[in-house]
Amino acid sequence: MPLSEYLLRLGDDRLILGHRLSEWCGHGPILEEDIALANMALDLVGQANLFLELAGKAEGQGKSADSLAYFREAIEFRNALIVELPRGDFAFTTARQFLVSVFEMLHLEKLQSSAHSDLAGIAAKAFKETRYHARHSADWMLKLGDGTADSHTRVQNAVNELWRFTGELFEVDDVERDLVTEGIATDRSALREPWRSEVTRVLHAATLTVPDDGFMQRGGREGRHTEHLGLLLAEMQIVARSFPGAEW
Amino acid sequence: MRAREEYWAAVGAVLDPEVPVLSVIDLGIVRDMREERGTVVVDVTPTYSGCPAMQTIEHDIVEALEKAGAPRVVVNTIFQPAWTTDWISAEAKERLRAYGIAPPSGTASVATELIPLQRRQDIITCPHCGSRNTERRSEFGSTACKAIYYCAGCAEPFEYFKPL
Secondary structure, three states: OHHHHHHHHHHHHHHHHHHHHHOOOOOOOOHHHHHHHHHHHHHHHHHHHHHHHHHHHHHOOOOOHHHHHHOOOHHHOOOOHHHOOOOOOHHHHHHHHHHHHHHHHHHHHHHOOOOOHHHHHHHHHHHHHHHHHHHHHHHHHHHHHOOOHHHHHHHHHHHHHHHOOOHHHHOOOHHHHHHHHOOOOOOHHHHHHHHHHHHHHHHHHOOOOOOOOOOOOOOHHHOOOOHHHHHHHHHHHHHHHHOOOOOO | OEOOHHHHHHHHOOEOOOOOOOEOOOOOOEEEEEEEOOEEEEEEOOOOOOOOHHHHHHHHHHHHHHHOOOOEEEEEEOOOOOOOHHHOOHHHHHHHHHHOEEOOOOOOOOOOOOOOOOOOOOOOOOOOOOOOOEEEEEOOOOOOOEEEEEEOOOOEEEEEEOOO
């Protein structure tokens, strides 16, 4: 089921990143930022809901977005590893948000012209939301990179640490190759250069160094995750699993 | 068949719970409404992907139509074309301003540069005192659709319904 698999990837990337951002609620460095992080989390979880609903339909076994979010095991999640890493300090959260948002902005911009009409419509809306995320996190990259010695060091370390998780975002496997040919999916590999140039432009303006490409971590798309995902899911899924079908 | 006028009037009275001066028709959330063999089918498009008001809005639409005598209501979610603030009419924007929220300025069209490093700030007029001496505090506010601004004219913060 290449289509449902692709939609799970789109949904899971957003669900897990949205959850990580939501962990900041009440812990942001300033009130406006606390609100901004929660707003971005809301956009991402909302997008996840739409993509997972489509994934459930494409799979054809009557699964809702909720059942996909709350009743799958870590090995069944299809998100890239970068989004499941613990939130770290504010520099780490900001750097991840920046690297991922720039990728998603380029990705969704193309996905707007998908041959799958609902997918194209959801992408068109998500693209506009993601532009706000990319701009906001780029603003912070400039402030932190070109800020104090401490903020500079922390955000540079975060970029260095995250770099080996960026390669997975551009991977195209058999599942996606056919969908790209059919005009449904976006060819991620073609986004690598535009992403690099956009990221480089901002990092340089922020007086930061672009790391060299080295060994790249992978495995999330096949369900091989870091140990961090299981802990995240334990928290995210506990209520739904303890009280199945609960409504409030 | 296009839904009868009393159904349109009923839906036109359903307000956005977060911005209770705009109806779901002003906002462009209701894209179409028709009657198919006794069933009223309402095409609804979501605003922001994660807008928590959407569920309430759908519930309120069904309730309003049932009160207006609709025997059966089906809410149909459509994704194409994606919702944009460009659909909010000039008259509705004026009501937004009078309510104390600065309406979206210009159009939501996409800038050529993906991430502008030198951010051109549109001048947003303060909805309270009309001053143009305002500044953006954050692009994210109390709801997904609003940004936080500050007015140096009247020294008050205000919200801006941001273009999407």
